[in-house]
Amino acid sequence: MTVARILAAAALPVLLALPAPSQAQAPLAAQGCLGCHGPNGAGMGPVPAIAGRDRAELAAMLAAFRANERPGTIMGRIARGYTDAEIAAVSEYFATRR
């Protein structure tokens, strides 16, 4: 394998790996969800999956938890700690997860 071919083979994963970090990674607010909702938000036992759900549905759920309009054990206490922008970013992020 020539050096050029090695570089060509290497270039694709590098390009995929290095977009602007803000696009590539979970918003840091979303990292807080992973301690209960499983890897990538795929759910864990009785804790529901949040990955791959509709963005607007997730945002509406979080807004309802925050407004105390949706029953839950702890999500109301959690949602009240986050801004509209964070709820939007977290919803957007998990909507794209599988």
Add this chain to the structure above:
Amino acid sequence: MHANLTRRAVLATTAALIATPRIGRAQASAGLVIIGGGFGGASAARFARLTYPWLNVTLVEPRARFITCPYSNLVLAGRREIEQITHGYEGLRARGITIVQDWAAAIDPAARSVRLQGGNTLNYDKLILSPGIAIRWGALAGYDEAAAELMPHAWIQADGAQTALLRRQLSAMPDGGVVGMAIPGNPFRCPPGPYERISMIAEYLKRAKPRSKILALDAKDAFSKQGLFQDGWRALYGEMIEWVPGNRDGRVTRVDPRERVLETEFGTKHKVDVANVIPPQSAARIAIDAGLADNTGWVPVNPKTFEARNAPNIHVVGDANNGAPMPKSGYVANNTAKQAVAAAAAALRGEPVPEAVYFNTCYSHVGPDYGISIVGIYRASDTAFTEVPNSGGVSPRGDHPEQRRQEALYADAWYDSITRDMFA
């Protein structure tokens, strides 16, 4: 060999692709060294590897396996075995993290290097230090390493021997015996932990030795989730548990391990059958030796980056830092370690530090199908951590059996989720 060649080619390509004036070849393969493979360190390593592929990540941890403090109280209850709360580093190694099984002996902040007990030295661009706690031997008169073999603390897991010892002592105790606990003043690792431990020992005693008592001697006048715990104790264990606050002479100041006596501030001597002494603590020794801690014994940090106040390239996460009002919890260590890594990565690339928001949930088991929780969301200024007003807080008090049952299940899901976020 092939892997090395490819990696080198990738690094060279990386440097070319992101060749801005600030970023050269050295930064493209920057070295992140992490000391400590627990909730802070393992989480940092995995997050760094997944999020910043251009970082070389090295994790220094002396033990081949990590035993969690969370859920060790369930071992005392007889619900879990130590093996079920033990985790290996194979998953992190498979992701390309270099695992160095050695003891980090000293840090040289000026040289940006870590000296290992085995003789090698690691150089770093950024260091994540997550060393956990040390016990302040001697802070409690009579409580030294030898005493801990008779009166286990079971507050640092290491090889699991302390928890195993306490469990054996509980098994050997006759029905009708008294389990004494000494609980320290703030701050200490896992604020609700002593009270979950009281609960889990009570669960075991109620099942196996129902005439026994628990005498909890506390240096504090109040504790985390106090109302919820005490409601649960009354409902589940009746008169089994006596909790003595500091203002009623609960503060243990001296122990006699041979006589199994816990002595309080005003000289009351409590003779017990099993003694669990949770002693005063500080940041682990490496942080103290490196001069990072202040006179509180904990490391003051920049709330946005977790850099030690006097060592900008060393980010101190987990129980060793002073993160008040955030608790010294596994979830806080996991969550804040990610911000520390993000801040380190941003600094290496000349980018601004990402906006900080920190998250904690601590579940506690009170009895079978009976879980409670506390939640906190925190933000950072340049000088302080602040809890977001009107958010977080504890489970509702009162008669909510379905909520208690669900929270017990969610606690188990938390354990499975967060340990995957550390080790998978």
